[in-house]
Amino acid sequence: MFVDKAKITVKGGDGGNGCCSFRREKFVPKGGPDGGDGGGGGDVILHATSGEQSLVAMMYNRHYRGERGPHGKGKTLHGRKGASRTIKVPVGTVIRDAETKHVIVDMNENEMIYVIAKGGRGGRGNARFVSSVNRAPMQHEEGELGEELNVELELKTIADIGLVGYPNAGKSTLLRALSHARPKVAPYPFTTLHPVVGVVEYPDYQRINIADIPGLIDGAHENVGLGHEFLKHIERTHVLAYVLDMAGTDGREPWDDFRHLQNELELYMKGLSKRPAIVIANKMDVEISAENLELLREELSNELIEIVPISAESHTNLEDLKTKLFDLVESNKAKPVY
Ligand SMILES: Nc1nc2c(ncn2[C@@H]2O[C@H](COP(=O)(O)OP(=O)(O)OP(=O)(O)O)[C@@H](O)[C@H]2O)c(=O)[nH]1
Ligand SMILES: [Mg+2]
DSSP states (O other): OOOOEEEEEEEOOOOOOOOOOBOOBTTBTTOOBOOOOOOOOOOEEEEEETTOOOOTHHHHOOEEEOOOOOOOBTTTBOOOOOOOEEEEEETTEEEEETTTOOEEEEEOSTTOEEEEEOOOOOOOOGGGGOOSSOSSOOOOOOOOOOOEEEEEEEEOOOEEEEEEOOTTSSHHHHHHHHSSOOOOOOSSSOOOOSOEEEEEEOTTSOEEEEEEOOOOOTTGGGTOTTTHHHHTTTTTEEEEEEEEETTOTTSOOHHHHHHHHHHHHHHHSTTGGGSOEEEEEEOTTSTHHHHHHHHHHHHTTTSOOEEEEOBTTTTBTHHHHHHHHHHHHHHHTTSOOO
């Protein structure tokens, strides 16, 4: 199951109480205060990792707590620090305060760590309060409470490249051919129901991420089809790759597809269609495609966009495409995307 929104409660562990105690031992009169400090409560920590693709775990578990710090004891035994609780989230998870809706943190980098709820400090034991005028203090502190808050998590996929196309254009077939990701492929629209990120590897250990995004149709920005729920996963990709069905399998023309897709993106978010982009002309193994490719080149002759003909199914020209995708990502990487 794919979940890209969740609401959870996080609470740092409470600190343990400081102890009030006096040393009592045979032949040691007036042993003095020996109450130890309470341990600090454990934190709740967010950890962004590329190993997670969805927030599904948070649907089943909505409460996350750090461990309480143990109380201090006599003989100046201090409590240890309570164990912290780590929540793994996919890269690209934005965390908001559930009440104010303010963004607390954007977990936008792999292996990023953030303490979302601090554990409370442990209280001091009476051994800490000795002074020259008070040799037998009874004073000791309670542990502080751990921080508690309600937060909303929203996943906005981050990838170098987003595959944008109508249903059935062959986006998932392409991602399967380029990476180890295994999105489902089938000859009916809306096979892909949620974004899948695949890693494309290059001989010199370089890699780029490509996100397969569910098919868009006209009106997607108004929530037609799978709608803008999924357009948000395109927002944070550096480069857009328009995947066009050159065979016109579903009775549309590829150049119309290209214009309509651009239009949908622009209506959803101003400037989105101006992102660096490339056109992937797919299904070139079908006979009619060659003719359509010529027409597409003519139609787009005024645009500064490169058109790469391929066949995702028969793996034709994929090496060339890989190189071009890499170069495009490299030359646009420095610019932040939001
Ligand atoms: N002839 C031919 N068929 C292809 C090619 N690439 C994909 N297909 C077929 O097109 C159909 C749709 O492919 P998918 O990869 O599922 O398409 P998609 O763009 O991911 O579709 P959605 O997930 O519904 O948006 C499947 O039947 C594929 O076998 C290609 O290069 N040539
Ligand atoms: Mg698909």
